[in-house]
Amino acid sequence: MAADLNELKGMIESALPGSTAEVIDETGTGDHLRAEVSAPQFEGRSRIDQHRLVKAAVRERFDDGTIHALTIKILD
């Protein structure tokens, strides 16, 4: 089941109000994705906490197996 990139973008942006997210399919197979995110909520947090926020936003799609790998790039 291929991930819906727009849905993931929406999940991140609604979980983190004011953020912008770009979700890219790195391998063309729909399950190894890359998210580039900037968000006001990242301010003052460690890298791992920033990643946790993004992962939490799309956790449902990890749990149902839609996504196997998500590379997160935080844009400062």
Added chain:
Amino acid sequence: MADQELTDRVRELIAENQVLLFMKGTPSAPRCGFSMRTVQVLDSMGVEYGAIDVLPALQPLREVTSEISDWETFPQLYVNGELLGGCDIVEEMFDNGELAEALGVEQPAETEPAAPEAPASDEPYKSPPMSIEGS
């Protein structure tokens, strides 16, 4: 719900080792590209670190780290009791110098200088990126 005994053991290991890497395989024989890259970064920093191969108990360890660190993928690098990150965070922090700071060491030079004390050899010493060893 993670196994309590295993959770306690993992907490102990994190507390006892200033630098601790949970990885797939071992530093000399990584079984996953992300673990291998993390090992390469750590080796270049010249720090001592403990390494735990998660493969023999992958699912139970996922449950444990999910509970104690809200993180379930490996590798995971812990420094001074805190989860620093996985491969991508470690590489990024290496590139911007934050890893050296967290580890309390000098950022290694851009190109690896030949160790002056090293005995002469035809090739500079490099740890093998991947090797199969008898157990």
